[in-house]
Amino acid sequence: MPSTATARNASITFARLARAAARSSCTAQPSAVALTAARLNPATSHRAAHTTPALRQAVAAAASPLPPSPSAAVPPHERARLAAFTARTGLNLDPELLRIVLTHRSYGKPGAEQSARFEFIGERALDLYVTEHIYLKYPELPTGALSSVVKAYVGDKAVQKVAVQFGVPQVMRWKGTHTPHTRGEIAIGASVLRSLIGALQTSLGPEATRAFVRAHFLSRTIDDLSAHLKVSAPMATLALLMKNQDRIRPVSRLLQETGRLSHAPVFLVGIYSGVEKIGEGAGSSKSHAEHSAAVDALCKHYLREVKDFSVPSEVAS
Numbered sequence: 562m563p564s565t566a567t568a569r570n571a572s573i574t575f576a577r578l579a580r581a582a583a584r585s586s587c588t589a590q591p592s593a594v595a596l597t598a599a600r601l602n603p604a605t606s607h608r609a610a611h612t613t614p615a616l617r618q619a620v621a622a623a624a625s626p627l628p629p630s631p632s633a634a635v636p637p638h639e640r641a642r643l644a645a646f647t648a649r650t651g652l653n654l655d656p657e658l659l660r661i662v663l664t665h666r667s668y669g670k671p672g673a674e675q676s677a678r679f680e681f682i683g684e685r686a687l688d689l690y691v692t693e694h695i696y697l698k699y700p701e702l703p704t705g706a707l708s709s710v711v712k713a714y715v716g717d718k719a720v721q722k723v724a725v726q727f728g729v730p731q732v733m734r735w736k737g738t739h740t741p742h743t744r745g746e747i748a749i750g751a752s753v754l755r756s757l758i759g760a761l762q763t764s765l766g767p768e769a770t771r772a773f774v775r776a777h778f779l780s781r782t783i784d785d786l787s788a789h790l791k792v793s794a795p796m797a798t799l800a801l802l803m804k805n806q807d808r809i810r811p812v813s814r815l816l817q818e819t820g821r822l823s824h825a826p827v828f829l830v831g832i833y834s835g836v837e838k839i840g841e842g843a844g845s846s847k848s849h850a851e852h853s854a855a856v857d858a859l860c861k862h863y864l865r866e867v868k869d870f871s872v873p874s875e876v877a878s
Contacts, residue, residue: 646732652773654760662756665735665749676756683759686767689874690774691715697870701863709789714778717751723777724750729757767874787860795855799832799840802862809835811858813851816841830854 643656643663652659662679691714695707702710713719724730730750761770783789792798799811817829830850832840840861842853 642732646728650727652757652761654757654764658760658764662760663729663733663753665733665753665756667735667749676753679756679759679763680752681759682762683755683757686762686770687715687720687755687758687774687778690771690872691778693872693874694775694779697872698867699864700867701865703790703863705791706789706863709791710783710786713783713789714781717748719778719781720751720754721747724754726777727754729753771872771875786864787856790856790859790863792856792859795852795859799855799858802859803834811839811855813854815847815850832858 639660640656643659646663647653647659654662661675664676666677688711692707692711695702695710695714699707699710725747730747733750733753735749735753758770758773761773796811796813803809803811811832811834814831814833815828816831818826820826826845827843828845828847828850829841829843830847830853831838832842832851832854840854840856840858842850842855842857844850844853
Protein backbone atom coordinates (compact mmCIF):
# COMPACT_ATOMS: atom_id res chain seq x y z
CA MET A 562 0.00 0.00 0.00
CA PRO A 563 1.45 3.46 -0.88
CA SER A 564 1.93 5.95 1.97
CA THR A 565 -0.39 8.93 2.52
CA ALA A 566 2.39 11.34 1.51
CA THR A 567 2.98 9.48 -1.77
CA ALA A 568 -0.71 9.53 -2.65
CA ARG A 569 -0.93 13.24 -1.76
CA ASN A 570 2.11 14.03 -3.97
CA ALA A 571 0.61 12.11 -6.88
CA SER A 572 -2.68 14.01 -6.51
CA ILE A 573 -0.84 17.36 -6.42
CA THR A 574 1.16 16.41 -9.54
CA PHE A 575 -1.95 15.39 -11.42
CA ALA A 576 -3.77 18.57 -10.36
CA ARG A 577 -0.93 20.70 -11.74
CA LEU A 578 -1.04 18.80 -15.02
CA ALA A 579 -4.80 19.23 -15.19
CA ARG A 580 -4.51 23.01 -14.70
CA ALA A 581 -1.86 23.17 -17.42
CA ALA A 582 -4.14 21.20 -19.74
CA ALA A 583 -7.02 23.56 -18.99
CA ARG A 584 -4.88 26.54 -20.00
CA SER A 585 -4.18 24.83 -23.35
CA SER A 586 -7.82 23.93 -24.01
CA CYS A 587 -8.11 26.63 -26.66
CA THR A 588 -5.90 24.61 -29.02
CA ALA A 589 -7.43 22.21 -31.55
CA GLN A 590 -5.23 19.25 -30.58
CA PRO A 591 -4.64 17.94 -27.00
CA SER A 592 -1.32 19.13 -25.62
CA ALA A 593 1.50 16.83 -24.57
CA VAL A 594 0.78 17.84 -20.98
CA ALA A 595 -2.84 16.73 -21.29
CA LEU A 596 -1.79 13.41 -22.76
CA THR A 597 0.65 12.90 -19.92
CA ALA A 598 -2.03 13.72 -17.37
CA ALA A 599 -4.46 11.25 -18.88
CA ARG A 600 -1.93 8.46 -18.86
CA LEU A 601 -0.42 9.31 -15.46
CA ASN A 602 -3.57 8.76 -13.43
CA PRO A 603 -6.15 6.72 -15.35
CA ALA A 604 -8.19 6.23 -12.16
CA THR A 605 -9.00 9.96 -12.01
CA SER A 606 -8.90 10.72 -15.74
CA HIS A 607 -12.61 9.93 -16.14
CA ARG A 608 -13.57 12.49 -13.50
CA ALA A 609 -11.17 15.10 -14.89
CA ALA A 610 -12.47 14.56 -18.40
CA HIS A 611 -15.73 16.23 -17.36
CA THR A 612 -13.77 19.34 -16.33
CA THR A 613 -12.14 20.49 -19.59
CA PRO A 614 -12.46 19.64 -23.30
CA ALA A 615 -8.68 19.26 -23.47
CA LEU A 616 -8.70 16.45 -20.93
CA ARG A 617 -11.59 14.72 -22.69
CA GLN A 618 -9.47 14.75 -25.84
CA ALA A 619 -6.49 13.55 -23.83
CA VAL A 620 -8.36 10.54 -22.49
CA ALA A 621 -9.59 9.64 -25.98
CA ALA A 622 -6.10 10.02 -27.42
CA ALA A 623 -4.59 7.93 -24.65
CA ALA A 624 -7.00 5.10 -25.44
CA SER A 625 -6.22 5.24 -29.17
CA PRO A 626 -3.06 3.38 -30.24
CA LEU A 627 -2.89 5.23 -33.57
CA PRO A 628 -4.16 8.83 -33.32
CA PRO A 629 -5.25 10.25 -36.66
CA SER A 630 -2.65 12.27 -38.51
CA PRO A 631 -3.78 15.69 -39.76
CA SER A 632 -1.60 15.18 -42.86
CA ALA A 633 -3.67 12.15 -43.92
CA ALA A 634 -6.42 14.31 -45.41
CA VAL A 635 -6.04 15.01 -49.13
CA PRO A 636 -6.24 18.75 -49.95
CA PRO A 637 -9.18 19.70 -52.21
CA HIS A 638 -7.01 20.77 -55.16
CA GLU A 639 -5.06 17.53 -55.03
CA ARG A 640 -8.24 15.50 -54.61
CA ALA A 641 -9.49 17.01 -57.88
CA ARG A 642 -6.23 16.11 -59.62
CA LEU A 643 -6.41 12.54 -58.33
CA ALA A 644 -10.06 12.28 -59.39
CA ALA A 645 -9.08 13.29 -62.92
CA PHE A 646 -6.32 10.66 -62.92
CA THR A 647 -8.79 8.03 -61.67
CA ALA A 648 -11.30 8.92 -64.39
CA ARG A 649 -8.62 8.75 -67.06
CA THR A 650 -7.10 5.43 -65.97
CA GLY A 651 -10.07 3.63 -64.44
CA LEU A 652 -8.07 2.89 -61.26
CA ASN A 653 -10.85 3.08 -58.70
CA LEU A 654 -8.71 3.55 -55.59
CA ASP A 655 -9.36 5.51 -52.42
CA PRO A 656 -7.98 9.07 -52.85
CA GLU A 657 -5.79 8.84 -49.76
CA LEU A 658 -4.37 5.47 -50.88
CA LEU A 659 -3.85 6.85 -54.38
CA ARG A 660 -1.97 9.80 -52.94
CA ILE A 661 0.32 7.45 -51.00
CA VAL A 662 1.23 5.25 -53.96
CA LEU A 663 1.77 8.25 -56.25
CA THR A 664 4.36 9.58 -53.80
CA HIS A 665 7.78 8.10 -54.54
CA ARG A 666 10.21 7.55 -51.67
CA SER A 667 12.55 10.12 -53.24
CA TYR A 668 10.00 12.83 -52.38
CA GLY A 669 11.82 13.19 -49.07
CA LYS A 670 8.91 13.99 -46.77
CA PRO A 671 7.40 11.96 -43.90
CA GLY A 672 5.33 9.09 -45.23
CA ALA A 673 6.97 9.06 -48.68
CA GLU A 674 8.59 5.72 -47.97
CA GLN A 675 5.17 4.01 -47.68
CA SER A 676 4.93 3.61 -51.46
CA ALA A 677 7.97 1.31 -51.42
CA ARG A 678 5.92 -1.41 -49.71
CA PHE A 679 3.25 -1.20 -52.41
CA GLU A 680 5.96 -1.25 -55.09
CA PHE A 681 7.34 -4.46 -53.56
CA ILE A 682 3.90 -6.12 -53.79
CA GLY A 683 3.15 -4.68 -57.22
CA GLU A 684 6.38 -5.87 -58.79
CA ARG A 685 5.80 -9.43 -57.61
CA ALA A 686 2.13 -9.44 -58.58
CA LEU A 687 3.01 -8.21 -62.07
CA ASP A 688 5.73 -10.86 -62.41
CA LEU A 689 3.38 -13.60 -61.20
CA TYR A 690 0.46 -12.82 -63.52
CA VAL A 691 2.65 -12.35 -66.59
CA THR A 692 4.87 -15.38 -65.87
CA GLU A 693 2.01 -17.83 -65.36
CA HIS A 694 0.29 -16.50 -68.50
CA ILE A 695 3.38 -16.94 -70.71
CA TYR A 696 4.24 -20.28 -69.08
CA LEU A 697 0.83 -21.73 -69.96
CA LYS A 698 0.47 -20.02 -73.33
CA TYR A 699 3.83 -21.39 -74.53
CA PRO A 700 4.23 -24.70 -72.63
CA GLU A 701 7.34 -25.81 -74.56
CA LEU A 702 9.30 -22.59 -74.04
CA PRO A 703 12.73 -23.23 -72.41
CA THR A 704 13.42 -21.57 -69.08
CA GLY A 705 15.89 -19.05 -70.49
CA ALA A 706 13.51 -17.98 -73.24
CA LEU A 707 10.61 -17.85 -70.76
CA SER A 708 12.57 -15.46 -68.55
CA SER A 709 13.49 -13.32 -71.55
CA VAL A 710 9.89 -13.08 -72.80
CA VAL A 711 8.57 -12.21 -69.34
CA LYS A 712 11.17 -9.46 -69.05
CA ALA A 713 9.98 -8.06 -72.37
CA TYR A 714 6.54 -7.62 -70.78
CA VAL A 715 7.46 -6.47 -67.26
CA GLY A 716 10.98 -5.04 -67.55
CA ASP A 717 11.71 -1.39 -66.84
CA LYS A 718 11.27 -0.31 -70.47
CA ALA A 719 7.87 -1.99 -70.78
CA VAL A 720 6.61 -0.61 -67.45
CA GLN A 721 7.90 2.86 -68.32
CA LYS A 722 5.89 2.85 -71.56
CA VAL A 723 2.68 1.97 -69.72
CA ALA A 724 3.41 4.60 -67.04
CA VAL A 725 3.85 7.30 -69.69
CA GLN A 726 0.61 6.26 -71.41
CA PHE A 727 -1.20 6.58 -68.08
CA GLY A 728 0.30 10.00 -67.43
CA VAL A 729 1.91 8.84 -64.18
CA PRO A 730 4.90 11.24 -64.46
CA GLN A 731 2.48 14.17 -64.51
CA VAL A 732 0.72 13.28 -61.25
CA MET A 733 3.40 11.59 -59.14
CA ARG A 734 5.29 13.30 -56.34
CA TRP A 735 9.05 12.71 -56.28
CA LYS A 736 12.31 14.59 -55.80
CA GLY A 737 11.79 16.32 -59.15
CA THR A 738 8.63 17.89 -57.74
CA HIS A 739 10.86 20.22 -55.70
CA THR A 740 13.73 20.42 -58.20
CA PRO A 741 12.65 21.03 -61.82
CA HIS A 742 14.60 19.40 -64.69
CA THR A 743 15.69 16.50 -62.46
CA ARG A 744 16.64 13.45 -64.50
CA GLY A 745 15.11 10.03 -64.01
CA GLU A 746 11.45 10.99 -64.26
CA ILE A 747 10.55 8.09 -66.57
CA ALA A 748 12.32 5.49 -64.42
CA ILE A 749 10.62 6.83 -61.28
CA GLY A 750 7.31 6.66 -63.15
CA ALA A 751 7.84 2.91 -63.61
CA SER A 752 8.37 2.49 -59.86
CA VAL A 753 5.22 4.47 -59.12
CA LEU A 754 3.20 2.36 -61.57
CA ARG A 755 4.36 -0.78 -59.76
CA SER A 756 3.17 0.84 -56.52
CA LEU A 757 -0.22 1.40 -58.15
CA ILE A 758 -0.37 -2.28 -59.09
CA GLY A 759 0.50 -3.16 -55.49
CA ALA A 760 -2.36 -0.97 -54.28
CA LEU A 761 -4.72 -2.73 -56.68
CA GLN A 762 -3.59 -6.11 -55.38
CA THR A 763 -3.99 -5.22 -51.71
CA SER A 764 -7.18 -3.16 -51.89
CA LEU A 765 -9.19 -4.57 -54.81
CA GLY A 766 -7.78 -8.09 -54.92
CA PRO A 767 -6.18 -10.40 -57.50
CA GLU A 768 -9.08 -10.43 -59.93
CA ALA A 769 -8.94 -6.67 -60.52
CA THR A 770 -5.14 -6.77 -60.69
CA ARG A 771 -5.09 -9.60 -63.24
CA ALA A 772 -7.60 -7.71 -65.39
CA PHE A 773 -5.37 -4.62 -65.26
CA VAL A 774 -2.25 -6.63 -66.18
CA ARG A 775 -4.02 -8.33 -69.07
CA ALA A 776 -5.42 -5.09 -70.42
CA HIS A 777 -2.25 -3.00 -70.23
CA PHE A 778 0.66 -5.46 -70.32
CA LEU A 779 -0.29 -8.80 -71.86
CA SER A 780 -2.26 -7.06 -74.61
CA ARG A 781 0.99 -5.60 -75.92
CA THR A 782 2.66 -7.38 -78.84
CA ILE A 783 6.23 -8.63 -78.60
CA ASP A 784 7.85 -7.92 -81.97
CA ASP A 785 9.83 -11.14 -82.48
CA LEU A 786 9.38 -13.98 -80.01
CA SER A 787 11.93 -16.11 -81.86
CA ALA A 788 14.63 -13.60 -80.88
CA HIS A 789 14.25 -14.79 -77.28
CA LEU A 790 15.41 -18.29 -78.26
CA LYS A 791 19.18 -18.09 -77.88
CA VAL A 792 20.43 -21.20 -79.70
CA SER A 793 24.09 -21.35 -80.74
CA ALA A 794 23.89 -24.71 -82.55
CA PRO A 795 20.31 -25.11 -83.81
CA MET A 796 20.88 -28.29 -85.82
CA ALA A 797 22.48 -30.09 -82.85
CA THR A 798 19.76 -28.79 -80.53
CA LEU A 799 17.09 -30.00 -82.93
CA ALA A 800 18.72 -33.44 -83.15
CA LEU A 801 18.70 -33.73 -79.35
CA LEU A 802 15.07 -32.63 -79.23
CA MET A 803 14.05 -35.28 -81.76
CA LYS A 804 15.95 -37.92 -79.79
CA ASN A 805 14.21 -36.96 -76.54
CA GLN A 806 10.86 -37.30 -78.31
CA ASP A 807 11.78 -40.69 -79.83
CA ARG A 808 11.53 -39.25 -83.32
CA ILE A 809 13.72 -39.82 -86.37
CA ARG A 810 16.94 -37.81 -86.47
CA PRO A 811 16.45 -34.62 -88.54
CA VAL A 812 18.14 -34.22 -91.93
CA SER A 813 18.36 -31.27 -94.31
CA ARG A 814 17.35 -31.36 -97.96
CA LEU A 815 17.90 -28.76 -100.65
CA LEU A 816 14.51 -27.75 -102.00
CA GLN A 817 15.38 -24.94 -104.40
CA GLU A 818 18.28 -22.81 -105.49
CA THR A 819 18.84 -19.87 -107.77
CA GLY A 820 21.85 -17.89 -108.94
CA ARG A 821 24.45 -20.41 -107.75
CA LEU A 822 27.10 -18.82 -109.97
CA SER A 823 25.95 -15.23 -109.42
CA HIS A 824 26.91 -12.72 -106.71
CA ALA A 825 23.57 -13.22 -104.94
CA PRO A 826 22.69 -16.92 -104.79
CA VAL A 827 19.67 -18.07 -102.79
CA PHE A 828 19.21 -21.56 -101.38
CA LEU A 829 16.03 -23.00 -99.87
CA VAL A 830 16.50 -25.90 -97.44
CA GLY A 831 13.96 -28.06 -95.64
CA ILE A 832 14.52 -29.99 -92.40
CA TYR A 833 12.85 -33.40 -92.25
CA SER A 834 12.22 -35.95 -89.53
CA GLY A 835 11.38 -38.99 -91.57
CA VAL A 836 8.90 -37.86 -94.20
CA GLU A 837 7.65 -34.91 -92.13
CA LYS A 838 9.03 -31.49 -92.97
CA ILE A 839 9.50 -29.73 -89.64
CA GLY A 840 11.33 -26.59 -90.77
CA GLU A 841 12.28 -24.48 -93.76
CA GLY A 842 14.79 -21.71 -94.33
CA ALA A 843 16.61 -19.69 -96.98
CA GLY A 844 20.13 -18.32 -97.14
CA SER A 845 22.97 -17.20 -99.36
CA SER A 846 24.59 -20.63 -98.92
CA LYS A 847 23.36 -24.13 -98.16
CA SER A 848 24.82 -23.97 -94.63
CA HIS A 849 23.09 -20.65 -93.92
CA ALA A 850 19.82 -22.02 -95.28
CA GLU A 851 20.19 -25.16 -93.14
CA HIS A 852 20.81 -22.99 -90.07
CA SER A 853 17.66 -20.95 -90.80
CA ALA A 854 15.62 -24.10 -91.36
CA ALA A 855 16.76 -25.60 -88.04
CA VAL A 856 15.87 -22.37 -86.23
CA ASP A 857 12.46 -22.43 -87.92
CA ALA A 858 11.87 -25.99 -86.71
CA LEU A 859 12.87 -25.08 -83.14
CA CYS A 860 10.60 -22.02 -83.17
CA LYS A 861 7.64 -24.08 -84.36
CA HIS A 862 8.20 -26.45 -81.46
CA TYR A 863 9.07 -24.05 -78.63
CA LEU A 864 6.63 -21.31 -79.63
CA ARG A 865 3.65 -23.62 -80.00
CA GLU A 866 0.77 -21.59 -78.61
CA VAL A 867 -2.12 -22.80 -76.46
CA LYS A 868 -5.24 -20.71 -77.01
CA ASP A 869 -7.47 -21.63 -74.06
CA PHE A 870 -6.09 -22.18 -70.57
CA SER A 871 -6.77 -21.28 -66.94
CA VAL A 872 -4.02 -19.76 -64.82
CA PRO A 873 -3.42 -21.19 -61.31
CA SER A 874 -3.95 -17.89 -59.49
CA GLU A 875 -7.35 -17.46 -61.14
CA VAL A 876 -8.49 -20.95 -60.16
CA ALA A 877 -7.24 -20.42 -56.60
CA SER A 878 -9.14 -17.18 -56.19
